[in-house]
Amino acid sequence: MSVLAESAVGHDELAVLKLLALEGGLEGDVKISCSHLAERLDASNQTASRRLQRLESADLLERDTVSDGQWVAITDDGEHTLHAEYEDYRRIFETDSQVELEGTVTSGMGEGRHYISLSGYKRQFEERLGYEPFPGTLNVDLRDDSVRRRSAMASLEPVPIDGWESDERTYGPAVCYPATIETADGEVYDGAYTIAPERTHHDDDQLEVIAPAKLREELALEDGDHVTVSVGDRE
Numbered sequence: 001m002s003v004l005a006e007s008a009v010g011h012d013e014l015a016v017l018k019l020l021a022l023e024g025g026l027e028g029d030v031k032i033s034c035s036h037l038a039e040r041l042d043a044s045n046q047t048a049s050r051r052l053q054r055l056e057s058a059d060l061l062e063r064d065t066v067s068d069g070q071w072v073a074i075t076d077d078g079e080h081t082l083h084a085e086y087e088d089y090r091r092i093f094e095t096d097s098q099v100e101l102e103g104t105v106t107s108g109m110g111e112g113r114h115y116i117s118l119s120g121y122k123r124q125f126e127e128r129l130g131y132e133p134f135p136g137t138l139n140v141d142l143r144d145d146s147v148r149r150r151s152a153m154a155s156l157e158p159v160p161i162d163g164w165e166s167d168e169r170t171y172g173p174a175v176c177y178p179a180t181i182e183t184a185d186g187e188v189y190d191g192a193y194t195i196a197p198e199r200t201h202h203d204d205d206q207l208e209v210i211a212p213a214k215l216r217e218e219l220a221l222e223d224g225d226h227v228t229v230s231v232g233d234r235e
């Protein structure tokens with residue numbers, strides 16, 4: 001989501017950042033003058049200059065002032081900020097689309113097997129997903145852009161898995177989304193689900209996938225192999 005709440009940068013500065021990106025500020029240095037910027041913003045030179053300063057202070061922009069203007073370049077943080085806005089708009093306009101996430105297969109902590117096998121969850125998988133999953137979760141280490149894109153999943157319709165309790169302890173809820181896995185060789189597996197347990201030891205850079213079959217065998221996957229996971233309604 002937006003970083004606006006936690007920095008001194010507001011919507012006015014963000015509008016400037018967007019303008020600079022439209023002028024090529026993501027590809028490298030662009031030369032601008034404050035008067036040109038002021039005109040585009042319909043604001044005074046001082047206002048334009050102040051917004052640039054704030055963007056620079058927040059490390060969203062790098063500047064090099066020369067006699068007839070300045071060279072500016074949007075930093076990685078600046079790009080992330082714009083990208084967060086882009087993801088918000090994606091969620092607004094692409095309500096029923098698929099979300100494509102890319103990453104590499106990785107080994108986890110060997111706990112997925114235990115949780116997937118518990119009867120309190122297994123019952124729900126059979127009822128709500130229509131099958132008993134292979135005991136385990138295939139863990140996918142998401143690329144940075146996919147970690148960000150993951151937030152777009154919020155606009156999709158999840159299959160909820162409820163929390164439950166045994167005599168000894170409580171187990172947390174989880175959400176599942178239908179998913180298709182494609183390998184680098186173009187092998188496709190349809191009928192999987194992503195599963196996001198509310199209580200997990202992983203950060204959101206790790207995506208867990210369940211399926212009736214052992215995906216490592218079905219798709220000949222090993223750690224480090226690239227996969228694309230298309231999340232959302234099946235077409």
Ligand SMILES: Cc1cc2nc3c(=O)[nH]c(=O)nc-3n(C[C@H](O)[C@H](O)[C@H](O)COP(=O)(O)O)c2cc1C
Nearest residue numbers: 108109110111112115137171172197199200201202
């Ligand atoms: C359906 C499901 C429910 C889970 N519920 C809990 C839970 O209640 N408490 C907890 O600490 N971890 C829970 N986990 C998370 C696991 O401990 C672990 O973080 C995650 O599944 C990754 O395991 P892996 O690295 O072995 O693949 C759950 C996992 C799954 C798949």
Ligand SMILES: Nc1ccn([C@@H]2O[C@H](COP(=O)(O)OP(=O)(O)O)[C@@H](O)[C@H]2O)c(=O)n1
Nearest residue numbers: 107108109110112113136137138214215216
């Ligand atoms: N549908 C599935 C689920 C898990 N798996 C694999 O089965 C093994 C057991 O899953 P797990 O979640 O307990 O293990 P890790 O993900 O922690 O390595 C792992 O090697 C998973 O990658 C699979 O190939 N297909």
Ligand SMILES: [Mg+2]
Nearest residue numbers: 108112137138
């Ligand atoms: Mg796992």
